[in-house]
Amino acid sequence: MSPHRRKIRLLQEIPLLIWLVLVWAVLWQDFSPGTLLFGALLALAVTRVFYLPPVQLSGRFNVPRAALFTLEVLSRTAWASLQVTWVALVQGPKVRNAVLRVPLRSHSDLILTAVGHVSSWIPGSMVVDVDRSTSTLYLHALNVHTPQDAAKVRADVRRIEAKLILIMGSKAEVLRLKAEKAEQAGKVQA
């Protein structure tokens, strides 16, 4: 091992280890102690041999919000699938798209990855490029003809990010988000 590698504490690794043991048990369709023990040994071996930088978890996870968000994403995926089919049928070769720059609020790798994934699941938007240093996503969006369409796509991605921050962002990020919302509400009133 090179000396540059940061040492990971076992505590930080535990979510990953539990997940690997679960995958192992599910693949064998067997949750007996023997399988779990062997899975744990394998998980340890795998995380030692295939070293990855640790995912920085924020330490909070809001389960009800996550459940609601899952339902919302599923229903939006269903609706967007219909829309993409409709665009294919009606516009077809005449469709116009856009590559849009969406700066995110959060600088956490986890949130950046999650926002990228969720916006890719929903048909009609796709991540073309990521600038990790500035936490910016470049999205290819289908059926964007006017600047208004583009603004809608950008606002949508920012809304997804806000929801993900409320689910699993750090406390500081949640506070910043609340301050931003309060400021916007103030502007609307004024």
Next chain:
Amino acid sequence: MTAENWDSVVDVASGILLAAGALLSLGAAIGMVRFPDLMSRMHAASKPQVLGMFLVLVALGLQLRTWVVWPVLLLAWLFQLLTVPISAHMISRAGYRTKHRHPELLSEDELAAVVAKAGEKKTAE
């Protein structure tokens, strides 16, 4: 309700789910034929892999009629969810930087300048 009744309810439900999943694939196929370039086709192509896969896997779970398969099906879907955006991203990222970028199809492009600048830096070095 008797067991037989339940059986046919499950059969009908999984039939509907399978058909819906297949319809998503049909929509994707129409998109592949109709859309003009790689990027817009990717939108159509990655569509059945999320929702269509979900519907077909639920139908499978209903038909197999044992609870043991549900975790496996969930795992299959989760891995699909994790990998689909990445493959779509890699293809479109590569496509954007090659002949597959069609500026005439874009109403707005906020990445072109960034990529051009990065290219200039490289040649200067």
